[in-house]
Amino acid sequence: QVQLDESGGGLVQAGGSHRLSCAASGRTSSTYAMGWFRQAPGKEREFVAAMRWRGNITDYADSVKGRFSISRETGKTTVYLQMNSLKPGDTAVYYCAADQTPSSLSRHDYSYEYWGQGIQVTVSS
DSSP states (O other): OEEEEEEOOEEEETTOOEEEEEEEEESGGGOOEEEEEEEOTTSOOEEEEEEESSSSOEEEOTTTTTTEEEEEOTTOOEEEEEEOSOOGGGOEEEEEEEEOSOSSOOOOGGGOOEEOOOEEEEEEO
């Protein structure tokens, strides 16, 4: 079992930056990858970014590539999502998720076994 706890949500002005944190606990040693997803009102949950738990392999949705960055400090169990040049369209509930099945880095939410409770990010124009 892995427990995930997001923090850092809030209200941000368009063009600004913000960082989300996801504190992982439990059997993190079995984690293969971490992902961030988001869900805007009236829309389906969508992939944002993912990274291998070990190594520097990352993947980003086209909508955030060049603006968002996923990272984890070596030896730490907190994953970050640095968000720059925020747009009103980035407004959503953001979720972090853990994938414990070794495979290719996935953009599909069904690949992730554990989820945080979600945290609201609102970008004002």
